[in-house]
Every structure is written in structure tokens, then in C-alpha cells.
Amino acid sequence: MAPSDSTADSTPPAPGVDPRVRRTRQDVLGAALGILTDQGWDAVTHAHLAAHAGYSRATIYKHWPTRTHLLRDALLQLADIPHHPPTGDLRADLIGEMRAFRDGMRDHGLDRAMAVLAEQARGPGEIAAVRDELVTGGDRVVRQLLATRLSGTELAVGTKMLSGAMFYSALMYGQIPDDDVIVTAVDILLRGTVAAEAG
Amino acid sequence: MAPSDSTADSTPPAPGVDPRVRRTRQDVLGAALGILTDQGWDAVTHAHLAAHAGYSRATIYKHWPTRTHLLRDALLQLADIPHHPPTGDLRADLIGEMRAFRDGMRDHGLDRAMAVLAEQARGPGEIAAVRDELVTGGDRVVRQLLATRLSGTELAVGTKMLSGAMFYSALMYGQIPDDDVIVTAVDILLRGTVAAEAG
Numbered sequence: 001m002a003p004s005d006s007t008a009d010s011t012p013p014a015p016g017v018d019p020r021v022r023r024t025r026q027d028v029l030g031a032a033l034g035i036l037t038d039q040g041w042d043a044v045t046h047a048h049l050a051a052h053a054g055y056s057r058a059t060i061y062k063h064w065p066t067r068t069h070l071l072r073d074a075l076l077q078l079a080d081i082p083h084h085p086p087t088g089d090l091r092a093d094l095i096g097e098m099r100a101f102r103d104g105m106r107d108h109g110l111d112r113a114m115a116v117l118a119e120q121a122r123g124p125g126e127i128a129a130v131r132d133e134l135v136t137g138g139d140r141v142v143r144q145l146l147a148t149r150l151s152g153t154e155l156a157v158g159t160k161m162l163s164g165a166m167f168y169s170a171l172m173y174g175q176i177p178d179d180d181v182i183v184t185a186v187d188i189l190l191r192g193t194v195a196a197e198a199g
Numbered sequence: 200m201a202p203s204d205s206t207a208d209s210t211p212p213a214p215g216v217d218p219r220v221r222r223t224r225q226d227v228l229g230a231a232l233g234i235l236t237d238q239g240w241d242a243v244t245h246a247h248l249a250a251h252a253g254y255s256r257a258t259i260y261k262h263w264p265t266r267t268h269l270l271r272d273a274l275l276q277l278a279d280i281p282h283h284p285p286t287g288d289l290r291a292d293l294i295g296e297m298r299a300f301r302d303g304m305r306d307h308g309l310d311r312a313m314a315v316l317a318e319q320a321r322g323p324g325e326i327a328a329v330r331d332e333l334v335t336g337g338d339r340v341v342r343q344l345l346a347t348r349l350s351g352t353e354l355a356v357g358t359k360m361l362s363g364a365m366f367y368s369a370l371m372y373g374q375i376p377d378d379d380v381i382v383t384a385v386d387i388l389l390r391g392t393v394a395a396e397a398g
Binding site for chain 1: 237239240241311313314315316317318320321327330331334352353355356357359360361362363364365366367368370371372373379380383384386387388389390391392
């Protein structure tokens with residue numbers, strides 16, 4: 001499990017950090033994530049990244065001494081993909097948040113990064129901790145929205161049914177979900193849980 | 200996309216085939232699937248498999264000239280994981296089928312094999328065709344059950360919400376779904392779609 005303060009590592013260095021250092025980090029990690037989602041886990045090496053991002057291998061090794069450091073920080077950038085800002089309308093907010101998830105898949109390779117995480121996080125360890133941190137953060141808004149009407153197992157399962165439908169469609173059917181799929185999933189979930197309250 | 204008759208490849212050779220050949224195929228493919236789910240995609244090589252399964256490399260090359268042939272046939276064994284035989288009680292049948300999916304994850308590494316497929320099937324090609332064939336077959340029973348009350352987008356989305364919740368729980372939360380999760384997901388889906396009929 002990720003330590004409670006580990007999200008600090010996914011944010012840029014503190015404001016006092018030299019802007020050139022910050023820029024280098026951003027450039028290299030952006031390139032690393034691109035290589036990861038396009039070419040897969042094994043392609044993210046210091047040498048390949050140096051050639052691709054235009055920095056020396058020495059610079060990259062200085063910031064990230066091992067491939068694990070590099071892969072971890074590259075993946076944690078996904079925590080910065082924007083969520084939907086809640087408006088107070090539950091249905092609209094769930095649809096908005098699922099669209100943000102979909103846009104992350106379409107525009108940032110989030111689905112492919114998640115596939116890599118699923119494949120690599122086979123046991124406990126550094127990469128499983130990265131996966132746990134990204135999933136917990138990724139589902140935070142959906143869970144908060146659904147917590148206005150669900151709790152316990154229903155809250156956990158409702159979250160997994162929504163996010164899971166998007167993830168499964170992208171990774172197993174090769175179909176990034178469209179608006180029709182998103183709205184249909186939200187409506188089934190809301191009807192399924194409204195009826196639960198009434199019963 | 201898989202050709203329409205491609206499921207024939209996932210079944211054992213025709214009854215006329217020498218039982219020793221059939222046994223060799225089963226042994227080698229079983230070992231290959233075990234290596235794939237335990238150690239990952241790159242570990243499935245003719246050499247590693249020969250050492251592991253106790254057959255000569257020459258024998259393995261004779262049956263599967265390339266790694267792609269080997270990986271394809273190893274993965275297609277997953278099509279043989281048993282489904283729940285429908286009884287006519289929709290709720291019980293959906294719960295039974297999700298339990299069969301869960302048992303496949305727990306007992307046959309189905310979740311890890313699906314993670315490998317998601318990661319490797321990045322574009323069209325042989326492995327994407329294997330994924331499509333396994334997913335279509337894997338979801339067939341759920342889809343048939345839900346088709347008694349849903350159609351069109353709702354049928355597709357309902358299937359993805361159920362299977363997706365199981366898949367997402369296993370791969371992203373590292374939690375093979377328990378019976379409580381399965382029953383809760385089925386009940387949310389059934390309530391969500393009963394209300395749709397009534398409305």
C-alpha cells in the first residue's frame with residue numbers, strides 16, 4: 001500500500017525548485033509515459049528515453065537511478081489528469097466524471113497505462129503501490145458522488161460497475177466508451193440504487 | 200477479428216488424433232499458460248517452456264513454429280473454463296455466471312491472462328483477435344441472460360457493467376470479487392433494468 005503522504009511524489013517539485021529542473025522532469029516523464037503507452041513496459045529504459053527525449057543518460061540517471069523510479073514517476077503523472085468539478089447534480093456529475101475518465105483514455109493513453117499497471121502489478125511491491133494510489137485517486141470523485149446515496153458494499157460495487165464498464169470496454173473490447181455508453185451506464189446505476197432506497 | 204470458425208482452434212484436436220499428440224499439446228499448453236500468468240508474456244519462450252514442461256525444444260517447435268502460435272493456443276485454452284449452466288432463474292443464473300468468472304480468476308489465473316491480453320493487444324493483429332474471441336465467448340452467457348430483458352446499448356452496457364466490475368476489482372484493486380460483491384452487482388443491475396421496463 002502507498003504511504004499516506006505518497007501523493008506528494010506525483011506533484012511537481014516544490015515551488016522553490018529551479019524551473020529548469022522542473023522542466024527537465026516534465027519533459028522526461030512525459031516522454032517516458034508516451035513510450036510506455038505506445039511501446040510497452042520494456043521499452044522504457046534510460047538509453048531509449050535519452051535518445052527520445054533529448055537529454056543525456058547521465059541527467060536521466062541523476063533524477064531516476066533505476067527503471068522503477070522512472071516508471072513510478074511516469075505513471076504517477078496520470079494522477080494529474082483532470083476530474084470533473086462537481087456541480088451538485090448527481091446524474092450530470094457522474095456523467096461528467098465518466099467523460100473525464102474517457103477523455104483520459106482517449107487523449108492520454110490512460111487505458112493503456114492501466115493495462116500495463118494491471119499486468120505488472122502481479123504481486124505486492126512498488127508497482128502495485130503505484131496502481132493502488134492511482135486507482136484510489138482516480139475513483140475518488142465517483143466514490144464521493146455515489147456516497148451521497150450509497151454506503152458499504154453497495155458504494156464499493158457501484159463505483160466498480162461504473163469505472164469497470166469504462167475500463168472493460170476500452171481494454172477488452174477495444175472500444176473507448178462513447179457518450180451513449182456513459183449515459184446508459186450512469187442511468188442503469190442510478191435506477192438500480194434509487195430502487196434500493198425505495199425498497 | 201477472429202474468423203467465424205476460429206473457435207475450432209481452441210478445442211482439442213479431432214478424435215482421430217493420436218492420443219500421445221493430444222497429451223503433448225495439453226501438457227505444453229497448460230505449462231505455457233502457467234508461465235504466462237505467473238511470470239508474464241516475455242517468459243513464454245520455446246526454451247523456457249521445454250525446460251519447464253519436460254519436452255524437447257524440437258517437439259515444441261514442431262507444434263508451434265513461433266511464439267505467437269504458442270501464446271495464441273495457450274490463451275485460447277481459457278475458452279474452456281466452464282460457464283454456469285442456466286436454470287431459467289435470471290438472478291440465480293447471473294450470480295452463477297459471475298461466480299464462474301470469479302472461479303476462473305481464482306483457480307486458472309484468468310484475471311492475469313486478461314491483463315496480459317489487454318497489455319499486448321495494443322493494436323489490431325493476432326493477439327487482439329485472440330482477445331476478441333475470448334471476450335466474446337466469455338461474455339456470451341451473460342449477454343444471453345441479459346438479452347431476455349435488454350437490447351441494444353443497454354444490453355451491451357449491462358454486460359460490461361457486470362463483467363467489468365469483476366475485472367476491474369481483480370485487476371485494479373487486486374481483489375478477486377467475493378460472493379457479496381457479485382450478488383450486490385447483480386442486484387443493482389437487475390433493479391436498474393427492471394425500473395427501465397416499468398418506466
